[in-house]
Amino acid sequence: MSLTDEERSRLADVVRLQPTKNGELQEAWALESGSEVHQYLENHLKEYYYRDDDSLIRSTAEANDLVDVEPGIEADAVAKGGVPETIRVPELEAQVFEVVAGPEERSQSVVAVLDAVRDAFDIDPDVDAVRRALRSLERKNVVEVVYRTVPTFKLAVERDAVTVEVAE
Numbered sequence: 001m002s003l004t005d006e007e008r009s010r011l012a013d014v015v016r017l018q019p020t021k022n023g024e025l026q027e028a029w030a031l032e033s034g035s036e037v038h039q040y041l042e043n044h045l046k047e048y049y050y051r052d053d054d055s056l057i058r059s060t061a062e063a064n065d066l067v068d069v070e071p072g073i074e075a076d077a078v079a080k081g082g083v084p085e086t087i088r089v090p091e092l093e094a095q096v097f098e099v100v101a102g103p104e105e106r107s108q109s110v111v112a113v114l115d116a117v118r119d120a121f122d123i124d125p126d127v128d129a130v131r132r133a134l135r136s137l138e139r140k141n142v143v144e145v146v147y148r149t150v151p152t153f154k155l156a157v158e159r160d161a162v163t164v165e166v167a168e
Contacts, residue, residue, distance in 0.1 A: 003066070007044050011059070012067040014041075014049055016088055016167050019056035019139050024132070056139060083156070086163040087140050089133075094164045095121050096133040100143060100153055107145075107152035110134060 003011065013028050014020065022034030031037055041049055041057070048063035089097070099116035101108045108116070114130045117123065134153045137143035144156040 008067060010040070011045055011048055011063055014045065014057060015059045015064055015067050017136075018058045019052060019054075020136075021056060024136065025057070027132075083141050083161060085161075086165060087137075087142060088165045088167050089136070089140075091166050092117075092125055092129060093133040093136055094166045095123075096130060097137060097142065097155075097159070097162075097164050100134070100137075100155055102159060103155045103157065105154060107148070107154040109150055109152050113153060 010025075010029060013025060017024055017028065022037040025031075025037045025041075026034055029037065029040070031040070045063075048060050048066070049057055050060060052058050087097075095117050096113060099120050100113050110127060110131045113134060114125065114127050117125060117130060134143055138145060138153070142155065142157055142162050143153050146152045146154060
């Protein structure tokens, strides 16, 4: 099956962002709903993606070969519960990774991470964007959630154990 430019671009997003959810692709593709994402995947990219045991969207090996981007994570490492050596993430996720509490530090609330991002990078992201970034990093096994009065976050690994590449 030959892909259109749009399909190839969107497939590259699936590869780059995996493991991902409808909501992340909805944001990346500027669609109205997660249902639209599902319909697009089924109608255009059905041969190139699957859902894992946690219902996260992942690309097939064939999809990885078709596009010129690195997968968001090393699938084997995460499948084994391990830590990927390299993650390819959007700029905000890279910034969150840089400022979130380390593995030996006290975990931080989403608002505390938001404040740290604001201070470190002189930007003003939305709190929901920071929450999504933290959850995405959690799915990549590099951030963990510590449940206190509210969910809090800290690195699951030493910061220098993972190479973070900013996807453009």
